[in-house]
Amino acid sequence: MSADEHRLRSGRPRGRWSGRVFYAFLLLSLAIGFATLGALLVQVVAEGYKWVDAVLFLEPPSANPKIAGAEPAILATIYLGVLLLAFTIPLGLGTAIYLEEYADRNRWYNRLLEVNIQNLAAVPSIVYGILGLAFLVRGLGLGRVLLAGAMILTLLVLPTVIIAAREAIRGVPDSIRQGAYALGATKWQVVWRQVLPAATPGIATGSILALSRGLGETAPLLLVGALTYVAFNPTPLGEFTALPVQIFQWVARPQDEFRVLAAAGIIVLLGILLTLNAFAIWLRNRYQRRW
């Protein structure tokens, strides 16, 4: 080896080793996350796949695990999803449009509004449950009904929808608005006919992602009355359960068969969420505009 090659080789063997150890640690960091995810999926699927069958989908729960199903829970989750979309999209979009297009940033109350939404996004989900318990269930006297659950989930998920909608609206270039104003359009005409159509893909993606988050929530529903043993199908003003709650009830039972049932329920729940998320991402990729 020539003298030059000697000089350019890494001169600090200790430095090389610590570099390698560090790199290994970094890879380990990533690995822990993915390994856990993998182990979780394997565990769930291995335990539960045999019990994902017609019984699961069509039978009500029962003390006998062999004939127990999750039909009320699955239906309730679907109903909750529909109600959630119906409530959050107008409210979230309305707030986002107000903040982006109508509100004067210099006013203190508008800035406070923004800070408020940021804070709400970080409040623990169980606090929303307490809110629901105090006002809806006992305060308003709605009782422990599906509608109350939907309303509380709406409030929980709303900050996320607002933030996503604002991003989408902000992404519409200002030149489009200017062009529309210059033609003599009013503010609402500009928003309704130019800004919103252009922002729709982002809004749709954000809403679906928020929906998927909401459907996985358990804690607020527990407080708002999702009973853990409901044997009849849900109606909006009736008592209800939901899939995550049903899973929780099964997990909490000591018998092993209920653990298996829980795993089966989890497979269904993850399936629903995965479908929603994949749809949202497909939407984003298909319709995203490059301005």
Next chain:
Amino acid sequence: MAYVSVNLAERAHELPPRGRREVVFDVDELGVSYSENKALQGVSLEIYRNFVTAFIGPSGCGKSTFIRCFNRMNDLIPSANVEGKILYHGEDLYGSHVDPVEVRKLIGMVFQKPNPFPKSIYDNVAFGPRVLGMDGSLDDRVEKALRQAALWDEVKDRLKAGALSLSGGQQQRLCIARCLAVEPEVLLMDEPASALDPIATTRIEDLMHELKRDYTIIVVTHNMQQAARVADMTAFFTVTRGDEGQRTGILVEYDATSKIFTQPSDKRTEDYVTGRFG
């Protein structure tokens, strides 16, 4: 200056004498400030009907700010504050009874970078008539506007195609057609050709010559030769520095284009048009 003066000398004879010019805008001591910064100050001039009026000057002299006063686009900027007066056919443009939406129906604007809506060619031109509730056949209005903008022959077979599929020059003519569909009286053009190649630029300039028969046109341009080619009247702006170093735009000279370019009254104008600065 020979390459400029040939056209100018001819055009100098085309302008009607002062007595027979119809005033569309009467600007009186207009100033614009953004928060505390005075961007423009003390501008007074008259804009005449069916003329092409050019605003020229170095960058930062407030010409874009000024042109946006004519259709109240500065209203969209919260920190903008307008003082002084602009009379439109004798009516105060900033009067308390005035609705900016009505103003923009009568005074249209084309922007520096073409900004077609992400819709079809047809829907772009039809947007104005639809939104303003204009009656009559939409198809006829769209065709008429596209013909006026010299774009009809190129797009008549693909009106449903996306506007963004057009070339830069075509998009700008589409934006002009979009404006014309609303049947304004005045067309404001803020550096309409600066983002375009020379051939597209020439087409826009030819269009201006044709359109001025029916419309009053104000154009902002940083290209002196363009002003010399298209404008009947030219206003030269420049930047002054205040005591604390703030830059404020002022109007230096406003006259027939031929005079501005051949016999400017102010030395600053002469320095600019002969290329000594700016």
Next chain:
Amino acid sequence: MATREAAAPLRLRAERRRWGEDVVKGVLALCALVSVATTVGIVVALFEPAIEFFRHVSIVDFLTGKNWAPLFEPSSFGVLPLIAGTLLVTACACLVCVPFGLGAAIYLSEYAGAKTRNTLKPMLEILAGVPTVVYGYFALTFVSPLLRDVGLPVGVFSALSAGLVMGVMLLPTVASISEDSMAAVPSDLRDGAYALGSTRLQVSTRIVVPAAISGIIASFVLAISRAVGETMIVLVAAGGQPNWTWNPMEAVQTMTAFIAGTGQGDVPTGSIEYKTIFAVGATLFVMTLVMNLVAIRLVRRYREAYE
């Protein structure tokens, strides 16, 4: 002087007042008020019963008592066991999410190519999207037995098994925010160090991490705040009895688990037991609010520094 037309009719007045626009603005503002109402609702819902609670129970006893037995005779309302349970689980979570979240962030920011980063980052987000009840199931049925197999003296329920799983759930939070703040560090800083012959390890740990420190700390604070507020994992896997202990191998009950457990039941409205839900809830809310505000302040600081 140019000629003028005789005063033209006012063309610039709107035909009729555009009341539609005002209606629209009003409706939209009402939508925005929903979020204000939510906050007001949360504050009222928590603090009104909580204040009533503190008329019966001294706040000092509440915050310093080591015995939480609201349903027993005689009842005792020392909330420390619940807080201890929460903090114990949170500490276990931090054992995982702090070092490994930061490690993942350093990898993504300093070592990974753009393509790798764009593939791995969304995949990491999947971890954050798994419902917490699923994590609870995993902690109970996989992690807990695993810890026993490894030889640790844990029971079926323990702070450790819940905490470790929670830590993995929070790993993307730490990684994502830390990575964002490291990405905001201008490359000039790195280039200068590399040009002096530094290794990647040195640049990452001595240049980038210190420069991004406020964002990194913000990510830790946010993760802790989420750990404190998390319910399902602890409800399923940590235990249901309040336990004043610092030993993570034991079963503990957290504040959130207590609220969920009590709130589910048919506790009579207005009773002292009912009000415990709100007293504990108010404590929880204040803790997380303070942490969130600190995190937001820190994030703003790093954004201001580089944008």
